[in-house]
Amino acid sequence: MKGPKNPIEMEKQEWRKQQGQKRFKTWLTVCSPIFLLLVWQFLSQSGLIDARFFPPPTAIISTFIDLITSGELFYHINISLFRIFAGFLLGVIPGVILGLCMGLYAPIRHFLSPLIMALMPIPTLALLPIILIIFGIGEVSKVVTIAGSVFFPVVINTVAGVISIESIYLDVAKNYEAGKKDFFLKIALPGALPFMLEGIQMGQAIALLTIVAAEMMGAKSGIGYLIWTSYGAFLLKEMFVGLILISFFGYIFSLLLRGLQRKLLPWR
Known part of the structure; x- marks a missing residue:
């Protein structure tokens, strides 16, 4: 039977969890415009959209x-x-x-x-x-x-x-x-x-x-x-x-x- 968790250890785990969530949100924030630009580049170069009006x-x-x-x-x-x-x-x-x-x-x-x-x-x-x-x-x-x-x-x-x-x-x-x-x-x-x-x-x-x-x-x-x-x-x-x-x-x-x-x- 496991004893009660160390409060300091629990606090560290909670801090790591919060930092992980913060890094994930930052990653999503950075990735969204990059993803849009990549899709735009692909559509323009492949001819799916007119490059004259939407240059890559x-x-x-x-x-x-x-x-x-x-x-x-x-x-x-x-x-x-x-x-x-x-x-x-x-x-x-x-x-x-x-x-x-x-x-x-x-x-x-x-x-x-x-x-x-x-x-x-x-x-x-x-x-x-x-x-x-x-x-x-x-x-x-x-x-x-x-x-x-x-x-x-x-x-x-x-x-x-x-x-x-x-x-x-x-x-x-x-x-x-x-x-x-x-x-x-x-x-x-x-x-x-x-x-x-x-x-x-x-x-x-x-x-x-x-x-x-x-x-x-x-x-x-x-x-x-x-x-x-x-x-x-x-x-x-x-x-x-x-x-x-x-x-x-x-x-x-x-x-x-x-x-x-x-x-x-x-x-x-």
């Missing part, structure tokens, strides 16, 4: 290297990243501040909610002609377009986060005569942080969608411009390079924000 990944990689070597790709990437980050910050910062104010103060919430709910369903790209009239066709119009698309999910999620804070925390702060600064920084901001980060996560995805469309419609540089002009000239390998870059940046930004979320909200 090896040809796209070769085109990517050529664009990198010429410096053209870095030029478009730098411009697009600047527009994304500038517009993202311009949308997130006012969205967070206004969302905290609306969540904490009911009069502000009731006054602004109809305006936000009325404007939110309108796609920012539908307002692009008005934005171009007001700000011109320069960089400002691109940044404002991205900021407008990011602003609404951030402000709405921030308001929801503040409203979801249990009233006992607000009551304690009032009993201790906390000032407005303490209400913002020690009650509203930490309490709304989970919802706020979800809104920011949505915002970064929308920012990528918006920058591509904005650069297609009113720009002479950027990844969206590269995609659109390549399509117009039937340079589909260059077009796929742009599409894959947008997908790559979306994945990287998502990983960074989720890493930030784990640091700020370790209990989640």
Whole structure:
């Protein structure tokens, strides 16, 4: 008859099991895009799909290297990243501040909610002609377009986060005569942080969608411009390079924000 297992040994076995599961999940994450590329390569080379419209990944990689070597790709990437980050910050910062104010103060919430709910369903790209009239066709119009698309999910999620804070925390702060600064920084901001980060996560995805469309419609540089002009000239390998870059940046930004979320909200 076997005696009870050593607790230390059981803990080691559990740790090994968790590490094995983590490695398996990582392996699956890496294998899925590689599998897709291999299938794509096979279908294109075998003629099952038209290589003129779906060039094999090896040809796209070769085109990517050529664009990198010429410096053209870095030029478009730098411009697009600047527009994304500038517009993202311009949308997130006012969205967070206004969302905290609306969540904490009911009069502000009731006054602004109809305006936000009325404007939110309108796609920012539908307002692009008005934005171009007001700000011109320069960089400002691109940044404002991205900021407008990011602003609404951030402000709405921030308001929801503040409203979801249990009233006992607000009551304690009032009993201790906390000032407005303490209400913002020690009650509203930490309490709304989970919802706020979800809104920011949505915002970064929308920012990528918006920058591509904005650069297609009113720009002479950027990844969206590269995609659109390549399509117009039937340079589909260059077009796929742009599409894959947008997908790559979306994945990287998502990983960074989720890493930030784990640091700020370790209990989640």
